[in-house]
Amino acid sequence: MAEQNWRVLIVDDEPPIRAELNYLLKQDARVGQVEEAGGATAAVEKILSFRPDVLFLDIQMPGTSGVQLADSLHNLKHPPAIVFVTAFSEYAAEAFELDATDYVLKPVEQARLEKALDKVEATIAARKPASTDEPVRRIQGERNGKRSYIPVSEIAYIEARADYATAYTQAGGYLVNDSISVLERRLASEGFLRVHRSFLVNIDDVRDIEVLKPSGLIQLTLEHAATRIPVSRRRAPGVKKQLGLA
Structure with missing residues (x-):
């Protein structure tokens, strides 16, 4: 230890x-x-x-x-x-x-x-700051009882599940034994953005941005996931800036 x-x-x-x-x-x-x-x-x-x-x-x-x-x-x-x-x-x-x-x-x-x-x-x-500039290429996940190394580029978004998370690709979801906060820090340099307390999104996978009326809330449509991801009010300014909307 x-x-x-x-x-x-x-x-x-x-x-x-x-x-x-x-x-x-x-x-x-x-x-x-x-x-x-x-x-x-x-x-x-x-x-x-x-x-x-x-x-x-x-x-x-x-x-x-x-x-x-x-x-x-x-x-x-x-x-x-x-x-x-x-x-x-x-x-x-x-x-x-x-x-x-x-x-x-x-x-x-x-x-x-x-x-x-x-x-x-x-x-x-x-x-802690990374000791090298080496990118994170893969993360470990589990699906149907089988462990896999998931290419980060194939992940559309990650959803918080208590103290672990689920990473979603076009093939489906993988259980990841890290909290969303840990994954947020690990994947920040790979283009992942925390848009909600429960969601971390691959910016390259965002296909459409919708502003809901009359609330003004934002939701994201992703290229490789059949779901819409909400953006929280607290994180909306940072998301808009990252997506070139501010």
């Missing part, structure tokens, strides 16, 4: 849970310093001063929820990787819409925590 020395911040309003998670995290060689916060206000102060690499975040807390706190972190230049830790599985979909690295249910077990830290490692690695 590689030495990483991550700075980790635990945010939970229950001290016994923070203490247990703190102990478990320190059993992993990748974890360096661990600090704690009992709520969102204290967490913001810690984030600005401690600058954690990883945030283990409870969802249900008095006042500002973990989801609200995570959403606000998108404004940071270098936001931490977020792992939600909660007793409630029904928040999973909302958590992954916020580009969470993982979602762990309480009580946390060491084996499950190690899997979460593996995903954290992949997320942090994907955020």
Whole structure:
């Protein structure tokens, strides 16, 4: 296991849970310093001063929820990787819409925590600048129980599926064991653009752009996929610029 020395911040309003998670995290060689916060206000102060690499975040807390706190972190230049830790599985979909690295249910077990830290490692690695200019030619996927290496040029779009994704080609969909956020960073130089929290699109595959009335929302028609991809309001300005519409 590689030495990483991550700075980790635990945010939970229950001290016994923070203490247990703190102990478990320190059993992993990748974890360096661990600090704690009992709520969102204290967490913001810690984030600005401690600058954690990883945030283990409870969802249900008095006042500002973990989801609200995570959403606000998108404004940071270098936001931490977020792992939600909660007793409630029904928040999973909302958590992954916020580009969470993982979602762990309480009580946390060491084996499950190690899997979460593996995903954290992949997320942090994907955020680092590439050491070479070598393009990404293929990504690994699975279809009908068979693993394949999919040429990136053949992928029309990628759709988020919780903490993994599905890459769609003219031949069909392939399960990819990476989050859409990791794939967004890996494939940015290959002409892929995040147009929605759930969709990453191959710009070369866009055939038609439609502005829906009266909402003004945009949707994309792709050359090699029998579907229309919505563009979120938040991402619309960047998409228009990339497509030469702004």
